[in-house]
Amino acid sequence: MRKLLIAVIQSLALFMAGSVAHAEWFEQSTPLTKAHEHLLDNHLSEMFDSMVEVWQSQRSSDLTNHLNDLLLQSLDVDCGKSLVQSSFPDWIQSLAVRRIEIQSPGRDAYQLLIELVTTSQIKDISLTKWLDHSISLDTSFSRLNSDNVTDKKALAYVKRYNLNNRLDMGLYRLIISRQSGDSWSTWIILEHPKTYHKIHWTSKDQWGVTKTAIPNPYCPLPKMRVSMYNFRGGKYSEVWRKTYESSYPTHLPDKILPPDRYILAVSMNHQRWQGPITIEQSQVISKNYNISLEE
Numbered sequence: 147m148r149k150l151l152i153a154v155i156q157s158l159a160l161f162m163a164g165s166v167a168h169a170e171w172f173e174q175s176t177p178l179t180k181a182h183e184h185l186l187d188n189h190l191s192e193m194f195d196s197m198v199e200v201w202q203s204q205r206s207s208d209l210t211n212h213l214n215d216l217l218l219q220s221l222d223v224d225c226g227k228s229l230v231q232s233s234f235p236d237w238i239q240s241l242a243v244r245r246i247e248i249q250s251p252g253r254d255a256y257q258l259l260i261e262l263v264t265t266s267q268i269k270d271i272s273l274t275k276w277l278d279h280s281i282s283l284d285t286s287f288s289r290l291n292s293d294n295v296t297d298k299k300a301l302a303y304v305k306r307y308n309l310n311n312r313l314d315m316g317l318y319r320l321i322i323s324r325q326s327g328d329s330w331s332t333w334i335i336l337e338h339p340k341t342y343h344k345i346h347w348t349s350k351d352q353w354g355v356t357k358t359a360i361p362n363p364y365c366p367l368p369k370m371r372v373s374m375y376n377f378r379g380g381k382y383s384e385v386w387r388k389t390y391e392s393s394y395p396t397h398l399p400d401k402i403l404p405p406d407r408y409i410l411a412v413s414m415n416h417q418r419w420q421g422p423i424t425i426e427q428s429q430v431i432s433k434n435y436n437i438s439l440e441e
Contacts, residue, residue, distance in 0.1 A: 166171075176413050180196040194420075210315060225366075229420050237266040241322070242260070242261045243423060257306060257307040262304070264322075287306075317333060318332070341414070343394075355396065366391075371389045372398065373386065376407070408434075416428075
């Protein structure tokens, strides 16, 4: 906790040094000073509530970066599990918000996925940026095959947003609407994520992994997922996949698929929590991959 205290004080001092106008922080209680106090006292859910208030009332590039640092520092306690104390309603089993950056030859693409496992029929899922700004008009909402869901009575849904750019850090409102007419909603704060490993192509059929920082010991190790897709009937279908939590490979295993033309996708996935909600940042690199008879 001493290391966290020093980091918070340094961050606060650097932010205040940018403007004399911030001197009133020492003279009155504001949502921002409360956020710092709650973090220093290890009251993370109160800190989160104060940060929501700050996002709702103040806007500046300096403040945005400062709030981002504050949230990242709070992850050094338990990776975000204590940021929200309230639990899901009894009809929600799991909920994940996944930001995805896809890098393919000549093109970068950005997506946000909201994945829900529930025991209720769902009408829609939406995520809007404060105040009520749509993040994209290019969306889809669908029910998924729930073969991988442990509870056979549960249903799986996904809301997909195709984005023009990386999603901004900031305050968002997540709303899940049921067919019965009622809904559940919560605040989501998305940070500029700190990633610990990045991937890149090193040759036609190999990739490299660069360690960019020491992983947060309170968060799961970044997971690498290697997938192969083929194109049939006008759509891509996953035909092979393997996930690695350590000892990341840099090439495919031998003779995993018959000769054909495929899409090879390698992703590095960093995960944290906001209370019971999983927040994930994924970097994906993809390219065409041919398996010939000689191989």
